[in-house]
Amino acid sequence: MIHTSHLVKQFGSFKAVDEINLEIGRGEIFGFLGANGAGKTTTIRMLSGLLKPSSGEIRIDDLDIVRHSEQIKHKLGYMSQKFSLYPDLKAVENLQFYAGIYRVPFEPALKRLEPLLEQFGLSSILNTLTQDLPMGYKQRLSLVAALMHDPPLVFLDEPTSGVDPQARREFWQVINDLANLGKTIIVSTHFMDEAEYCHRVIIMQDGREVALGNPAELKTKHGSANMQELFLKVLGVSDAKL
Amino acid sequence: MPSFSRIRAIAEKEVFHILRDSRTLAIIFLMPLLQLIIFGYAMNMEIRQVPLLVDDLAMNSSSRALVSAFVNTDYFVLIAKEAGTLKPDELFRERRAQATLTIPKDFGAFQHRVLLRIDASDPNSAQMIQNYALGIVNSTGVRTEAGIDLRAQILYNPDLKSSFFFVPGLIALILVMVCALLTSISISREKEMGTMEQILVSPVSATEILFGKVIPYLILGLLDALIILAVGMLLFQVPFRGDFSVFLLFTFLYVLTSLCLGLLVSTVAKTQQAAMMMALGLTLLPTLLLSGYMFPITSMPVILQKLTYIIPARYYLQIIRGIMLKGNNIAQLYQAGLSLLSMSVLMLIVAARRFKLRLS
Amino acid sequence: MNVLKIQELSVRYGPVEALSKVDLEVQPAMVYGIIGPDGAGKTTLLRSICTLLPYQEGSIEVLGYDAANRAKEIRARIGYMPQRFSLYQDLSVQQNLRFFARLFKVNHADMLKRREQLYKFSRLEPFAKRLAGNLSGGMKQKLALSCALIHTPGLIILDEPTFGVDPVSRVEFWQLLHQLKADGISIVVSTPYMDEASQCDQVVLLHKGRMIGQGSPAEIISGWKGKLYSLTSSDLRKLYEFLLSRANKEDLQLFGSEIHLFSEQELSSDKIASWQREFPALESCVEIKPGMEDVFLRMMQ
Incomplete structure (x- = not known):
């Protein structure tokens, strides 16, 4: 689904992303972990076409991201950490808007997503102004908006920030279902325990890959009890307490 | 090719924003009315009821004719002369009179000189008082010293009503302010909230976003123009001598130019606050001072005159003065119209290019 | 003596009861955690302690002063770090610190000494002249903490201090808190992160304004009656569907490489064996130690 080779992004003399090579398959949940400034958001922005790579190659479904940006944009859904919804629009109007800019007929799209709306408990709040919704609802609505055009590839940039543990677990249940339907999920997160939901993760530091693999294998390999410990270990941060 | 359905999606959403935001709506529709009323009644450029003290030392038929000529206009009102003659100086200082008229003892058959003293602490009013007084003196048929008899004929606004001057000016000012402000804020707000990022990952092009943003405000701007026009004509009896369709056409062009200015601002400003400051800075004062609204362009220093070409x-x-007061047609206005059109096109191109640059 | 003592505290906003009958005691040099989801009443509780909110019932005693009528004394003796970054972005690190020192009437000589200590403690000295707005998320939080400490308070109240801060900075921030504790300062901190909850000496679990648990993290976990199992398979999806027919959906959680199953009672080895017979791809089923989050989510139900 996604293939990158020697991916580099430079801002002036600062290398935000340095030689990242990835091969991500269909139906995979792939996680980006790292501190702020480690390069994960920059990488995700390049993969989603928001930023142009300085050098290296990104191919999505065997299409070059720079040359075929228009075609690729139809294939991807994007949910940002700010849950980009218009607060003064009703929930349904937000969905309508995103269907509109992807040029998909709204009614069929809504019909297709009905089970998801039901599962998320969103059906009853469609006519509520988005600003009046609790954080957890905004997050789920934002995911539904990103799925209006049924993209095979979904980017989630810190999708659970500000959402409580209960809602987080339910959210991940849905992400799992989506992957099971064959959608590829790319996710970045601050919560190390969430890395456990991913099939594979990459841990980044200073723009480089410091670890890549299945969470269970990585934990065994580095002799860590949990992801937090593993994370700090591979980054070389010493703290026994966490 | 820009897609119509996407532009419509963005425009529709924009309409929701406008309708839900009652404060902005109030600003759009109440601000013009408020300004009209303030400009119309408070910032009156005409002078009326100037307190005048007359010191008639002649007390003959000629002097009485002159005094009644002053009193018969709406411009002057006589103040009672109290016992003991107050000096003009004191009268002015106590603001009891703005002018004094002294008619000498031998005024009449051989002597036609009178003395008018004016409080010029407000030079504009003083100038006008002088002009009015001269006019009155001339109209009484009393010969002036100089042999020249100057008669001016005032066209289009024979009564020199200031409403004729500020209503068109206000349409120009409010339209540019409202349009530039609204578009620049609506785009910078999306940047601030992060929704712009979401739109940019979709296949929407910069042109589609810009068009989708401009169209609703274009309609709003035209609506605003009509409101000011209607209220101006109803409250202040401003004439409308030209063709209405010509007015609509050129107002459309002007609104478009203002919206493009707003788009340009939004490509520079990162926050709503910055956008607001920039849009106001680029519209309010330049329009008031450099458009020929308040001060005639011909009397400006050359460098400022050059600057007015980009306003x-x-x-x-x-x-608009041409249409409303002179009844101009398209042929007489097309040059100004073309200037507006080329400004819009230029700004739109720059905005579309910058827009892409900033976010890709 | 207790640094903080709250008895039967209830706070209402009009008809809405934000907090109901909360009791807690904080001893000197203790990290006390307020844990709960959004809307549980964490911020309300912290604001009441800081004398920022009036409360209707119960009592709050901070450093020996009654919060109901000695707000001035309390405010001078505590440090508070609100949830949103509340420093002046357009002032430098140094200027922010000086401003807060002046607010609390710290005299200049003391301020300089205290600032030295705080610079050393937070490692912010190299950035003294940098505008607060230009600091990274983690550094902003350290500066906010330093500002809350400039008048050497005996108790500091932190409202979700690591919200949105990246994991490495979070670890560093908590290292600072442990250092403060070692210096004898008491800390009341709210957090949505369960790994942070485990680092507190005592925690109270809030849900919809009510206490649903209180004690040390170890006590809370050991006091929980229930079992957690980890199951693995080469085909996790199939295993998940298999388990769905045998357990409640709420008791199952699908992870990337394992499935967690919650059970009220211990699973008998017979049962596990029968599952293995029916679903041969089941590789292992072992009991695991629940974490704070597992326990907390269960207690909320």
Whole structure:
């Protein structure tokens, strides 16, 4: 689904992303972990076409991201950490808007997503102004908006920030279902325990890959009890307490 | 090719924003009315009821004729002369009179000189008082010393009513402010909230976003123009001598120019606050001072005169004064119209290019 | 003596009861955690302690002063770090610190000494002249903490201090808190992160304004009656569907490489064996130690 080779992004003399090579398959949940400034958001922005790579190659479904940006944009859904919804629009109007800019007929799209709306408990709040919704609802609505055009590839940039543990677990249940339907999920997160939901993760530091693999294998390999410990270990941060 | 359905999606959403935001709506529709009323009644450029003290030392038929000529106008009102003659100086200082008229003892058959003293602490009013007084003196048929008899004929606004001057000017000012402000804020707000990022990952092009943003405000701007026009005509009896369709056409052009200015601002400003400051800075004072609204362009220093060419309101003032007061047709206004059109196109191109640059 | 003592505290906003009958005691040099989801009443509780909110019932005693009528004394003796970054972005690190020192009437000589200590403690000295707005998320939080400490308070109240801060900075921030504790300062901190909850000496679990648990993290976990199992398979999806027919959906959680199953009672080895017979791809089923989050989510139900 996604293939990158020697991916580099430079801002002036600062290398935000340095030689990242990835091969991500269909139906995979792939996680980006790292501190702020480690390069994960920059990488995700390049993969989603928001930023142009300085050098290296990104191919999505065997299409070059720079040359075929228009075609690729139809294939991807994007949910940002700010849950980009218009607060003064009703929930349904937000969905309508995103269907509109992807040029998909709204009614069929809504019909297709009905089970998801039901599962998320969103059906009853469609006519509520988005600003009046609790954080957890905004997050789920934002995911539904990103799925209006049924993209095979979904980017989630810190999708659970500000959402409580209960809602987080339910959210991940849905992400799992989506992957099971064959959608590829790319996710970045601050919560190390969430890395456990991913099939594979990459841990980044200073723009480089410091670890890549299945969470269970990585934990065994580095002799860590949990992801937090593993994370700090591979980054070389010493703290026994966490 | 820009897609119509996407532009419509963005425009529709924009309409929701406008309708839900009652404060902005109030600003759009109440601000013009408020300004009209303030400008119309408070910032009156005419002088009326100037307190005048007359010191008639002649007390003959000629002097009485002159005094009644002053009193019969609406411009002057006589103040009672109290016992003991107050010096003009004191009268002015106590603000009891703004002018004094002294008619000498031998006024009449051989002597035609009178003395008018004016409080010029407000030079504009003083100038006008002088002009009015001269006019009155002339109209009494009393010969002036100089042999020249100057008669001016005032066209289009024979009564020199200031409402004729500020209503068109206000349309120009409010349109550019409202349009530039609204578009620039609506785009910078999306940047601030992060929704712009979401739109940019979709296949929407910069042109589609810009068009989708401009169209609703274009309609809003035209609506605003009509409101000011209607209220101006109803409250202040401003004439409308030209063709209404010509007015709509050129106002459309002007609104478009203002919206493009707003788009340009939004490509520079990162926050709503910055956008607001920039949009106001680029519209309010330049339009008031450099468009020919308040001060005639011909009397400005050369460098400022050159600067007026980039002020959209300069052209629109020509147009709207031409249509409303002179009944101009398209042929007489097309040059100004073309200037507006080329400004919009230029700004739109720059905005579309910058827009892409910033976010890709 | 207790640094903080709250008895039967209830706070209402009009008809809405934000907090109901909360009791807690904080001893000197203790990290006390307020844990709960959004809307549980964490911020309300912290604001009441800081004398920022009036409360209707119960009592709050901070450093020996009654919060109901000695707000001035309390405010001078505590440090508070609100949830949103509340420093002046357009002032430098140094200027922010000086401003807060002046607010609390710290005299200049003391301020300089205290600032030295705080610079050393937070490692912010190299950035003294940098505008607060230009600091990274983690550094902003350290500066906010330093500002809350400039008048050497005996108790500091932190409202979700690591919200949105990246994991490495979070670890560093908590290292600072442990250092403060070692210096004898008491800390009341709210957090949505369960790994942070485990680092507190005592925690109270809030849900919809009510206490649903209180004690040390170890006590809370050991006091929980229930079992957690980890199951693995080469085909996790199939295993998940298999388990769905045998357990409640709420008791199952699908992870990337394992499935967690919650059970009220211990699973008998017979049962596990029968599952293995029916679903041969089941590789292992072992009991695991629940974490704070597992326990907390269960207690909320």
